[in-house]
Amino acid sequence: MSRTYLITGASSGIGAQFARSYARRGNNLILVARRLDRLEALAAELRAAHGVEITCLDADLGDRAQVNSLLARIKEMNLRPDGLINNAGYSLAHTFTTTTAKQQLDFIEVCVAAPTLLAHGLLNDMLGQGFGRIINVSSMVAFSPGASGHTLYPAAKAYMLKFSRSLAAEVGAKGIHVTALCPGSTESEFQHANGMDAVLKTHPARFVQTAEAVVEAAIRANEAGREVIVTGLFNQIAVAAMTLLPDGLITPLIRWGAKKYQLKE
Numbered sequence: 666m667s668r669t670y671l672i673t674g675a676s677s678g679i680g681a682q683f684a685r686s687y688a689r690r691g692n693n694l695i696l697v698a699r700r701l702d703r704l705e706a707l708a709a710e711l712r713a714a715h716g717v718e719i720t721c722l723d724a725d726l727g728d729r730a731q732v733n734s735l736l737a738r739i740k741e742m743n744l745r746p747d748g749l750i751n752n753a754g755y756s757l758a759h760t761f762t763t764t765t766a767k768q769q770l771d772f773i774e775v776c777v778a779a780p781t782l783l784a785h786g787l788l789n790d791m792l793g794q795g796f797g798r799i800i801n802v803s804s805m806v807a808f809s810p811g812a813s814g815h816t817l818y819p820a821a822k823a824y825m826l827k828f829s830r831s832l833a834a835e836v837g838a839k840g841i842h843v844t845a846l847c848p849g850s851t852e853s854e855f856q857h858a859n860g861m862d863a864v865l866k867t868h869p870a871r872f873v874q875t876a877e878a879v880v881e882a883a884i885r886a887n888e889a890g891r892e893v894i895v896t897g898l899f900n901q902i903a904v905a906a907m908t909l910l911p912d913g914l915i916t917p918l919i920r921w922g923a924k925k926y927q928l929k930e
């Protein structure tokens with residue numbers, strides 16, 4: 666049966682792959698991002714390949730009014746999403762005091778407030794029909810002790826993890842599957858968007874997954890009703906280490922490893 670999935674941040678990377686993977690399964694899509702031209706190009710490609718219905722909506726999720734107007738547009742157009750993929754996100758690679766307070770609050774709007782508002786705005790219809798799918802894109806850093814640079818990123822991703830688990834506890838028995846997706850390094854435009862491209866080029870080889878591997882694992886986990894998926898064996902071992910090893914051992918190790926992974930002031 667064909668369903669409708671709303672995907673935020675579908676203009677590149679993991680979000681664009683969610684669009685490809687759900688369209689390939691014959692589902693209709695609502696694609697959201699700021700770069701409407703990119704969404705329209707992807708939609709044209711996927712309509713031609715899979716014959717699915719796709720609506721593209723531009724919204725800056727850093728602007729609370731635009732998130733509310735996005736929900737209003739979805740209602741007016743009677744699009745009724747069966748699934749929500751809260752994927753849009755980025756990181757601020759500098760340290761806390763070398764960014765402005767507005768930059769940090771905008772980050773919270775995109776990575777914390779918008780996913781919360783979208784889930785709140787769409788869940789009642791999902792509950793009414795006794796079917797719903799929510800994937801909140803977190804990260805393996807949700808399990809990390811935090812390091813210098815990207816200051817709020819682990820906090821925001823831990824929020825997505827805990828939010829997903831509480832929501833799953835509330836609605837999981839009512840036909841709604843809620844999953845926190847926790848990838849590690851994934852091929853996308855993330856490192857370009859946060860300005861870390863050049864820094865990472867000087868790094869030794871890292872374990873990087875394709876967006877397709879990450880998304881296919883996420884969809885399988887969500888369909889199976891799993892609350893949390895850490896993708897890739899390397900990342901699963903790293904998360905096990907972060908959760909099982911004593912804090913006194915893992916915290917200095919993570920902070921040493923993350924030293925280069927920030928932009929100098």
Ligand SMILES: NC(=O)c1ccc[n+]([C@@H]2O[C@H](COP(=O)([O-])OP(=O)(O)OC[C@H]3O[C@@H](n4cnc5c(N)ncnc54)[C@H](OP(=O)(O)O)[C@@H]3O)[C@@H](O)[C@H]2O)c1
Nearest residue numbers: 674676677678679698699700726753754850851853854855
């Ligand atoms: N790549 C990784 O290594 C990795 C690892 C773990 C978790 N993640 C998470 O995966 C998710 C997707 O990131 P990605 O790796 O696919 O990065 P990406 O290629 O840079 O994609 C980010 C997406 O978010 C959208 N976005 C950013 N700011 C937005 C805003 N203000 N309003 C609306 N949309 C906005 C962008 O669209 P527009 O610019 O067109 O608006 C873009 O489509 C993020 O939540 C990220 O934290 C990534």
